[in-house]
Amino acid sequence: MGYLRETELGLSFPSFAAVREQLGFVPNVLRAQTLLPRVIDAEARILATILFHDQALSRIQKERIALTVAVASRNQYCATLHDQMLSLLGAPEISPAETALLDFALKLGLHGPFISKEDVTGLFEHGWNDESVLEAVLVTALACFLCTLSTGVGAVPDFERKQIPAGNPLHFQVPEASSGPYLRAVELSPDRFAPFVFFRENFGFIPNLYRAQTLRPDVLGAEAGAIGAVLLTEDVLTRVQKERILLAVSAANLNTYCVAVHSEILRVIGVSTENSAQAAADHHLLNFASKLATRPSETGREDIELLRQHGFAEEQILEAVVMTALTNFLNTLQMGLGVNPDFAPDRVFRPTLFEKEHLLAADQRHTNEALVVDPDAEPVARVQAGDLDAFEVLINRHSQRVYRTLVGILGNPEEARDAMQDTFLKAFQHLGDFQGRSKFSTWVVSIASNTGLQRLRERKHTESLDDDGPESEESFRPRQIRAWTDDPEQLYVKSEMRSLVESSVMKLPGKYRVVLVLRDMEQLSTEEAAAALGLGIPALKARLLRGRLMLREALAPHFTGGVMGVPS
């Protein structure tokens, strides 16, 4: 599950049905947004027009661009998704022209302000035409959109996590200010072409950003739909709040164009861009959006929690995530297309030379080796450098995880608390050996797991977690097959639900309990959980399924449709 609450839209929700028809499943990044179906509709349309079909670029070429951007952004969710897509589509050799296209996408996706007309001219020299470059820009922008979105909602990978290789630092020259637009466009009637009519009605003019994409009227339609569904709505966040997010994120992305356009739009709709009381209240929202857009690897569940603490509702947080992703999409489009400002900007944002680690070599692009994105790298490094206080940060971040692991193994809260101390002390003693080959969180959970298993072995009358025979699925037959109520979580208050789950989990045999705790409560990947317990993957999967079914059996009497929804 992601960071935000989800609701059930059902298999028949049309946008889910449409996506499933293309992909064979509904990605978790969409499932994580069920609080705002209008947003999912808009995204499904964007996905369909930009990604799903062979057009100037083939579907495979598009997925490769998306994978390249995801890998370079170190976005586990998207890398896993696009990698899976490519493995289903089959992947022919990458031609030199495609390599050039991927290099362009990489630069645009990660270092957009450094793109200049020469980059696009280079693609023409490789034989790409205006239509294919436009699609490459669109797919790159979409990849950025999906990376931001999946990070913001905390989407859980749809497939087994792929680990991604670390890359080399890359330098770009600061480009001369070059004029665009870089690509050919055609005339479309501002009075008859519906998306243009829409932009004029809502913005007062047709921004050059959209005039630059007229080779793909269908995409313009989908973009107008997304603007309408995400930016212009007022029911969750206000239009002004969303315009402010757009401004803050565009400024953080050094996108002079979008800052100028939306400053003008704010003036037109009568809002001062000066600080105001509302702006002060939205301070946390804007900080969050800028961080998510520019430092995704540092953004996590804590940031969402902080917004909650400042009074933002689930829907509002979700909309802020989507708005941030949409801004990254628009900023990337503008930079890739070299769109000229519609208004003289008050302020020009220019990149300075900087260096950022990511992939460069073509042979590294599609490998499945390890990249570990570790949000704890900074406190870990501080502790390793002798700053003991930073260890408290690590304890605070991981105590619940360690505790749950230990409860899962030991089945006893008292003993788990005690073992938690041992775990962190061991982690501290061995932190010098920790080299970041896995995430700190995985590492500390495996220490917890070893500590717990050690204690279990030392117990006089042992409850063994060891295998006591093959995990035969035939040996467990579900007995409760009455349908459950639609929204079982509504039947009990949170504390009742919690104690119900805790007591049911505690009654599971240890070997199933621990797997369930690590996978479903801790959300470790199958590999991580298997490694932590020293089990093979098939054994882990078998125990997990069995554990879930047993738990289902135990909970069923509480949730099968009793009279009037009252649990029997």
Added chain:
Amino acid sequence: MTEIGNYLEGDVAAEVRQQLENHLSHCQTCQVLYDSTRKTLKIVTDSGSFDLPDAALKPITAKIMARIRNP
């Protein structure tokens, strides 16, 4: 059963997924099993079970930090 387990994990090939979803739309028993197992998972994940309250956590953290500072 194993396939339903994999399906819950999002770990089935597209065509198997399609077949499963077809089957689920016809077979009442499997549908109930899948639906209730999925709900079980959601309940487990959302329940916040085995969260250690702050009040219990603070003294443990303090003890660990004390042991680290004065070994």
